[in-house]
Amino acid sequence: MDLTRAAAEALxxxxxxxxxxxxxxxxxxxxxxxxxxxxxxxxxxxxxxTSAALARVVEEQWGEGLVGSWASWIGEATRIxxxxxxxxxxxxxxxxLVGDSTSVNLxxxxxxxxxxxxxxxxLVCTADxxxxxxxxxxxxxxxxxxxxxxxxxxxxxxxxxxxLAEALDERVAVVVLSHVAYRSGALADVVAITRLVQAxxxxxxxxxxxxxxxxxxxxxxxxxxxxxxxxxxxxNGGPGAPAFLYVRRELQDQLRSPIRGWFGHRDQFAxxxxxxxxxxxxxxxxxxxxxxxxxxxxxxxxxxxEAGVARLAVKGRAVTDLMVALADEWxxxxxxxxxxxxxxxxxxSHVTFAHPAAWQLTQALIDRxxxxxxxxxxxxxxxxxxxxxxxxxVWDAMxxxxxxxxxxxxxxxxxxxxxxx
Amino acid sequence: MDLTRAAAEALxxxxxxxxxxxxxxxxxxxxxxxxxxxxxxxxxxxxxxTSAALARVVEEQWGEGLVGSWASWIGEATRIxxxxxxxxxxxxxxxxLVGDSTSVNLxxxxxxxxxxxxxxxxLVCTADxxxxxxxxxxxxxxxxxxxxxxxxxxxxxxxxxxxLAEALDERVAVVVLSHVAYRSGALADVVAITRLVQAxxxxxxxxxxxxxxxxxxxxxxxxxxxxxxxxxxxxNGGPGAPAFLYVRRELQDQLRSPIRGWFGHRDQFAxxxxxxxxxxxxxxxxxxxxxxxxxxxxxxxxxxxEAGVARLAVKGRAVTDLMVALADEWxxxxxxxxxxxxxxxxxxSHVTFAHPAAWQLTQALIDRxxxxxxxxxxxxxxxxxxxxxxxxxVWDAMxxxxxxxxxxxxxxxxxxxxxxx
Numbered sequence: 001m002d003l004t005r006a007a008a009e010a011l012x013x014x015x016x017x018x019x020x021x022x023x024x025x026x027x028x029x030x031x032x033x034x035x036x037x038x039x040x041x042x043x044x045x046x047x048x049x050t051s052a053a054l055a056r057v058v059e060e061q062w063g064e065g066l067v068g069s070w071a072s073w074i075g076e077a078t079r080i081x082x083x084x085x086x087x088x089x090x091x092x093x094x095x096x097l098v099g100d101s102t103s104v105n106l107x108x109x110x111x112x113x114x115x116x117x118x119x120x121x122x123l124v125c126t127a128d129x130x131x132x133x134x135x136x137x138x139x140x141x142x143x144x145x146x147x148x149x150x151x152x153x154x155x156x157x158x159x160x161x162x163x164l165a166e167a168l169d170e171r172v173a174v175v176v177l178s179h180v181a182y183r184s185g186a187l188a189d190v191v192a193i194t195r196l197v198q199a200x201x202x203x204x205x206x207x208x209x210x211x212x213x214x215x216x217x218x219x220x221x222x223x224x225x226x227x228x229x230x231x232x233x234x235x236n237g238g239p240g241a242p243a244f245l246y247v248r249r250e251l252q253d254q255l256r257s258p259i260r261g262w263f264g265h266r267d268q269f270a271x272x273x274x275x276x277x278x279x280x281x282x283x284x285x286x287x288x289x290x291x292x293x294x295x296x297x298x299x300x301x302x303x304x305x306e307a308g309v310a311r312l313a314v315k316g317r318a319v320t321d322l323m324v325a326l327a328d329e330w331x332x333x334x335x336x337x338x339x340x341x342x343x344x345x346x347x348x349s350h351v352t353f354a355h356p357a358a359w360q361l362t363q364a365l366i367d368r369x370x371x372x373x374x375x376x377x378x379x380x381x382x383x384x385x386x387x388x389x390x391x392x393x394v395w396d397a398m399x400x401x402x403x404x405x406x407x408x409x410x411x412x413x414x415x416x417x418x419x420x421x
Numbered sequence: 422m423d424l425t426r427a428a429a430e431a432l433x434x435x436x437x438x439x440x441x442x443x444x445x446x447x448x449x450x451x452x453x454x455x456x457x458x459x460x461x462x463x464x465x466x467x468x469x470x471t472s473a474a475l476a477r478v479v480e481e482q483w484g485e486g487l488v489g490s491w492a493s494w495i496g497e498a499t500r501i502x503x504x505x506x507x508x509x510x511x512x513x514x515x516x517x518l519v520g521d522s523t524s525v526n527l528x529x530x531x532x533x534x535x536x537x538x539x540x541x542x543x544l545v546c547t548a549d550x551x552x553x554x555x556x557x558x559x560x561x562x563x564x565x566x567x568x569x570x571x572x573x574x575x576x577x578x579x580x581x582x583x584x585l586a587e588a589l590d591e592r593v594a595v596v597v598l599s600h601v602a603y604r605s606g607a608l609a610d611v612v613a614i615t616r617l618v619q620a621x622x623x624x625x626x627x628x629x630x631x632x633x634x635x636x637x638x639x640x641x642x643x644x645x646x647x648x649x650x651x652x653x654x655x656x657n658g659g660p661g662a663p664a665f666l667y668v669r670r671e672l673q674d675q676l677r678s679p680i681r682g683w684f685g686h687r688d689q690f691a692x693x694x695x696x697x698x699x700x701x702x703x704x705x706x707x708x709x710x711x712x713x714x715x716x717x718x719x720x721x722x723x724x725x726x727e728a729g730v731a732r733l734a735v736k737g738r739a740v741t742d743l744m745v746a747l748a749d750e751w752x753x754x755x756x757x758x759x760x761x762x763x764x765x766x767x768x769x770s771h772v773t774f775a776h777p778a779a780w781q782l783t784q785a786l787i788d789r790x791x792x793x794x795x796x797x798x799x800x801x802x803x804x805x806x807x808x809x810x811x812x813x814x815v816w817d818a819m820x821x822x823x824x825x826x827x828x829x830x831x832x833x834x835x836x837x838x839x840x841x842x
Contacts, residue, residue, distance in 0.1 A: 025480070025484040025485075026484060026485065035487075039487065039488045043483075043487060043488040043491075045484075046480070046483050046484035051476065051479055054475060054479060054713070055472065055476075058467065058472055058475060058717075059446070059467070059472060061660075062467050062659055062660055063446040063447060063466075063467035064446075064447065066456075066458055066460065066466070066792065067463050067794070068787075069660070070464075070660070073660055073661070100521070100525065100708075101521070101682070101707055101709055101710075101711075102708050102709075103680065103682035103683065103684070103707045104521065104525055104682070104707055104708055107679075107680045107682075107707075130683075131686070131693070132681075132682050132684075132708065134694075134696075135681040135682065135683065135686065136681055136682065138681065138695070138696055139679065139680065139681035139696065143679060230709075232709070238483055238711075238713050239482075239490070239491070239494055239709070239711075239713070240708075240712040240713075240715070241713075242711060258528075259524065259525060259528045259557065259560065260553075260557055260559065260560035261522070261524035261525070261528075261553050261556065262524065262553035262556060263524075268552070270797065271797055272552070273548075273555075274556075274559070275555075275556040286522055286524045286528075287521075287523050287525055287553065287664070288522055288523075288653070288660070289522075289661045290522075290659075290660075290661045290662060290663060290711045290714035291659065291660035291661040291714075292475070292659050292660070292713050292714045292717055293711035293712075293713045294661070296479075366489075371487065371488060371489070373488070375692070376691065376692055
């Protein structure tokens with residue numbers, strides 16, 4: 001690979017997604033001291049269209065339309081869900097609902113899945129999954145008198161399906177797994193693992209938070225059962241934006257939400273005496289969705305659907321390949337080790353590096369206007385967003401990273417960790 | 422009472438809250454054909470300051486500050502909670518958390534309350550409570566093998582504590598009640614009922630959705646255990662705005678959320694192996710809160726705190742008294758019956774009327790730019806918001822209501838009900 005900056009510029013010139021950069025606030029800056037934002041995997045950038053969309057919802061719909069605007073808001077959770085289903089998740093209309101947080105959605109589907117597998121008393125997750133996933137699995141298991149099998153996943157290389165296979169038997173009700181590992185970016189094989197889990201009679205519940213909008217998610221083709229995911233990362237829906245949930249159509253009638261809110265009712269405004277769950281995906285709704293936040297999700301989801309996940313994945317692999325190649329050349333000699341799968345097809349769109357002073361390196365990079373994030377243990381995580389991160393952004397970020405290492409600038413930072421996001 | 426329009430104008434001239442009208446979009450219009458919005462008890466008006474606050478969060482904090490803005494967002498749920506605790510709910514700092522929907526919060530506290538009363542297998546609610554409350558109570562009871570005692574509450578006059586007393590015994594774990602009844606506006610006696618329930622050894626969980634920001638809520642003085650509430654009604658937080666939950670400080674250590682999300686963890690960014698709940702109210706957090714929607718809640722909550730609940734309650738009683746007096750004079754002869762407590766001290770800030778053609782009347786009023794809402798069975802609900810509804814707004818609305826009746830204009834509307842909010 002040609003590792004010159006000119007080569008990176010040439011890749012940008014040939015990037016079919018280049019036109020999308022101008023659709024994001026701040027992403028077109030090309031000054032030498034510009035902010036190099038490599039944390040779109042944590043909080044995606046602001047789409048330029050979001051402000052106007054929000055102003056319309058706030059000033060016209062809320063301010064002027066007042067309560068009458070519920071005529072359009074009422075269908076928002078499924079309308080945005082369908083945009084995600086069709087344009088991003090490879091699912092069918094009526095299989096995706098937007099609302100609540102990823103954690104709440106995970107809880108709802110996990111409880112519903114347990115109820116749909118009576119007599120089975122084991123939940124499976126990986127010991128390395130994102131904390132909220134593990135905590136929720138543990139909480140559900142405790143409350144239902146179930147056992148959790150936390151299986152080993154290599155924190156850099158991800159889950160080996162053979163290890164998972166050993167944990168599956170007729171006692172397992174639901175398996176909770178992340179599609180892309182939050183720390184290493186390791187990509188799980190959704191098709192193979194779904195088949196494996198289903199063969200054991202269990203349900204599989206995918207957390208797509210770190211993959212959606214960056215790598216192809218073909219829920220329909222994989223025959224996936226259940227999924228949840230975040231909209232504030234690659235989907236650029238804004239801080240804490242409402243999450244989504246997916247339930248395969250054929251399963252919807254068999255599952256019931258543990259939280260019987262009025263937005264999951266078949267006829268919520270009849271306000272009748274008993275709870276009668278809606279026929280389709282709406283049965284997994286609970287309370288009134290946060291309309292302002294939903295409006296921002298709609299803009300972000302539509303942008304990703306417009307760009308197309310296939311193109312995003314190609315760009316994601318190329319831009320992380322460049323990052324890995326530059327790290328081999330510039331960072332490895334200073335003791336920075338790749339902590340993600342080396343093969344692009346086995347990664348999402350972020351790459352993680354290990355170094356004993358990862359915490360100090362993170363602080364030094366931020367002071368040099370490179371935004372990565374720190375993850376335990378001793379990892380620096382860099383997430384180029386395929387939709388708006390340029391190849392030269394990666395080149396320049398790695399160049400600043402190299403300088404921090406070469407000048408040992410990170411040594412001036414305190415090793416003691418502050419509370420970080 | 423002087424029922425002339427001039428008398429209503431005189432009441433407006435003397436209204437100490439009059440200055441707040443200009444703080445809400447559209448509320449200062451005084452043209453003869455203006456919209457008379459009497460549904461602030463369903464969706465409160467847009468505060469003028471909200472657009473700028475949102476623009477700051479979107480463009481400066483998200484657009485420019487990016488992930489670094491979590492330094493200020495991270496404390497938002499308790500910061501806004503403290504504004505509500507101190508300024509609106511009569512609670513102490515650290516007793517209120519903002520986030521999730523009212524339904525999800527009700528579920529969390531109800532499940533936690535059941536766990537805190539082991540050996541008790543009955544939940545109590547009223548047969549007339551807001552649907553989502555009854556549905557969630559039923560769902561929790563089913564999942565825990567408990568029984569629900571749905572006690573009778575007069576749908577116009579509200580709950581008689583003597584009826585509640587009969588339902589209380591050593592089997593009752595949690596009692597779920599609304600402070601102000603969603604249909605009639607009947608006000609429950611929080612102090613007396615809390616004492617009654619606590620004497621039986623049960624916990625009481627108040628739904629404050631229809632009272633908060635309109636009538637005094639003195640959770641601390643009442644020694645209330647648990648509460649949840651909505652921020653998009655009198656708190657003017659915007660459509661579907663994140664709700665709040667309250668747990669009395671002394672109870673917090675004894676209660677655990679059934680949904681163990683990372684925002685309820687003692688040290689969420691340590692991302693450690695096991696779930697260790699936060700020490701205080703934060704243990705009831707779950708996923709990442711919707712920051713954009715939270716920003717609008719902050720504006721609305723601060724406005725109510727600034728106005729002061731005591732003044733709002735005085736205005737609310739006066740404005741609904743005027744409404745009742747005008748209805749007696751103008752509407753009762755046409756068969757419109759008061760379906761709320763007649764005594765102002767026994768009401769929240771909305772008044773409900775019964776008429777066999779309530780659905781058609783609602784449509785006719787909307788066409789004449791009066792916005793009430795319809796509630797089963799055959800009720801028209803009118804909610805003047807003390808902070809921005811004038812006495813003359815009520816006078817003019819009742820005048821248009823009278824005209825609709827006198828001209829029998831409502832008879833031209835279809836009796837078949839559409840889906841309504």
